[in-house]
Amino acid sequence: MTERLLVLTRHGESEWNLKNLFTGWKDPGLTPKGIEEAKTAGRGLKALGLGFDVAFTSALTRAQHTLKLILDEIGQPGLETIRDFRLNERDYGDLSGLNKAETAAKYGDEQVHIWRRSYDVPPPGGESLKDTVARVLPYYVETILPRVMRGERVLVAAHGNSLRALIMVLDHLDDKTIPSLELKTGVPLVYRLNADTTVASKQVLEG
Numbered sequence: 001m002t003e004r005l006l007v008l009t010r011h012g013e014s015e016w017n018l019k020n021l022f023t024g025w026k027d028p029g030l031t032p033k034g035i036e037e038a039k040t041a042g043r044g045l046k047a048l049g050l051g052f053d054v055a056f057t058s059a060l061t062r063a064q065h066t067l068k069l070i071l072d073e074i075g076q077p078g079l080e081t082i083r084d085f086r087l088n089e090r091d092y093g094d095l096s097g098l099n100k101a102e103t104a105a106k107y108g109d110e111q112v113h114i115w116r117r118s119y120d121v122p123p124p125g126g127e128s129l130k131d132t133v134a135r136v137l138p139y140y141v142e143t144i145l146p147r148v149m150r151g152e153r154v155l156v157a158a159h160g161n162s163l164r165a166l167i168m169v170l171d172h173l174d175d176k177t178i179p180s181l182e183l184k185t186g187v188p189l190v191y192r193l194n195a196d197t198t199v200a201s202k203q204v205l206e207g
């Protein structure tokens with residue numbers, strides 16, 4: 001039987017995650033903790049006996065480095081890897097580089113939660129989750145999903161909101177339920193899909 005394996009993982013903790021800064025398309029690296037999270041993710045996937053035929057990641061260092069660390073741990077350092085900006089984190093626009101707590105103190109917790117977790121309200125000068133879906137989902141359907149459906153084992157290392165955009169579709173979430181979805185750094189989500197592209201199973205590989 002064709003295995004339709006799709007593993008999604010958010011990057012490990014970044015330097016701006018640690019500083020509680022809005023990051024978006026800015027390009028900080030991983031912290032030592034983030035590096036360890038990525039290695040733990042790789043060890044977890046290896047312990048499940050999982051290997052991959054292709055990997056996808058964004059144009060941002062934190063995701064690319066996470067992917068490299070995972071592939072090193074599972075013994076596939078030379079795996080075909082496709083980098084594309086369409087998997088980038090949501091662009092936080094004018095909030096990029098600002099401290100999240102200071103921004104909440106200035107504009108209110110509710111407004112910051114709306115900017116971070118609502119479906120269709122963008123941060124100033126940035127992308128809403130809806131905007132992020134509009135670039136992630138076509139890329140998934142046109143480029144990633146066909147390879148999963150023909151039996152290639154696919155690994156995606158990306159970002160909290162670009163993955164929320166994809167998981168919204170995979171898990172059939174809507175604009176009322178997506179705000180409560182949070183993704184931990186460096187924790188792989190192991191999906192297996194049915195022949196009709198729906199989700200057959202989902203496993204969260206807690207560190």
Ligand SMILES: O=C(O)[C@H](O)COP(=O)(O)O
Nearest residue numbers: 021022023024089116160
């Ligand atoms: O881009 C960022 O600031 C973080 O990676 C994700 O931010 P969020 O969890 O506040 O959306």
